Amino acid sequence: MEIKQLKYFVETARQEHMTEAAMVLNVAQSALSRQIGLLENDLGTELFRREGRNIKLTDAGKSFYEDAVQILESIDKSKEKITNVQNLKEHTFNIHITRSDMTTKVLQSFNHFIKQDESITFTIHSEDEDTLEEKLLDASLDLVISPEKLNDDQLKSILLFEQNYYYVFRQKNRVNLPMQASLSELEDMPLATFEPAIEMAGLFKNSTIHNYKDLSIIQHLLIHHGYVAIVTNDEAKQLTYNYPNFTVYSLVHLNIKHPMYVSILKNNEKPFVNQWFNQLRQEFMPMYQPYTD
Template identity: 30%
Template sequence: MEIKQLKYFVEVAKREHLSEAALELDIAQSAISRQITQLEKELHTILFRREGRNIYLTDDGKQLFSEATKIIDQLDKTVRLFHNQSESNHFTLRIGYVESYVSQVLTSLIQAFENESRSIIEPMLMEEDEILNALMTDQIDIGLTELTQNIKQSKDIYVKALFEENFHIYVPKDDPITMATNPPLKQFSNKYLYELYSLPVNIKQLLTQFIKTPIHTITHPHLAQYLLNKERGYIITPSYHLLERRPQTWTAISLEHTELKRTICSIVRQDNQKNDIQLLQSMIEQLLSRNATYH
């Protein structure tokens, strides 16, 4: 039994007339007759009673009409469901991003984009090592992540370096290290460090090459301020995380001159044909691109 046969049968049953059904379906009357005959043979029954030029449903025909109508209605609903999902998916752009300065401007990006587009953005915070695979397996449309060798070597994606992310260390105001000009990381080797929020994995790995003491994680600025007030250690954090200014209590030392930095880029598959993908790329570049030295 084929869906085509059921559709032909239903059209004939509605009209109880072969030629009218043929006109509606835009096919030859003989083709309809042939398909209904095959259906009757398969079901081992007679579906229509023929009286001259007129045809009428038999009892078995009425039963099949009831069931076939349900099947075709469900089929139509299923087709509409997937069509709607496909259209909805075409107007949904998924951004996978790592924790970085991107988080600070993501709301502005989404608002600006959705004011100019019918599409919507679904943001997804992801781990660094998840984003490239998610892009290549169509789980996301654009990735905002660190520029790595794997990304540089990929031939199937468009890559745009956006900005260089740097770090700084908050230290007590009277600490002797505040007198140093551009102190190298090794000068912090015996200092007690706290990371305010988790540092990127590769940044922490690089830092531990210079720092001999354990680096502990804290997740609230108030705790960082308390530790600085009590001179209990230094606080290291990305430059976009700012503590309340208290020049009489602590100061921030930039680490921009050190190896502690990473480049954030946008990546998108070159075969992505989604609606407004180019508009989103353009707005990301306008909002996030900064002059910097990229590595």
């Protein structure tokens, strides 16, 4: 039994005439008769009887007609669901953005971009950094902004900006660091950082650096226990907002920073992915060298 046979049977039952049904279905009457015959053989019963020039459903045909209509309606609904899911997938922008001082600017760019096309829906993911390349390759992510330049031949990555870091402390007898502290001077202090995007322990090899998920803990350690915080500019601003007496100096002289790249799959079939990729390139890359594909 084939779906085509069910369609032919239902239309023939509606028209009660083989020639008219063939015209509606746009098939030869002989092809229609052959398919109806195959269906009857498959079911082991006659579905129609002749009444003059017309044909009528037999009792078995009437019973089967109800089932056939339901089957075809269910198939149509399933097709519609599949189409809707596919359309949703094709118009959903899946992105990952690693936290940085530029996150707000990146999101402003994204917000402006999607407002230009109301058909785009989006999901902002928070993925493990180690899985980003895999998720771009299997298309579960469309665009990634992260510290890693992804070098797979199927991907393209460009540098957007560099994330700088600062050291923050409460100046008193126990902590008295200069504006351009040396690495050894910093490593002499207990250090704390707030969920860094890069591995801080590899930068401060001669000191144990403690990672925290709560800035209020870092603030407490700075005020009461002589810690020094290694944080981004945004995080430094939050700390000094709550406690203006903190001292904040840049770590640019020690080259403690990390790049932030934007990466996409080269053959991503969603046109808006490449469009935003190019828009980000135009918005951020004037600060750096020209980019060529």
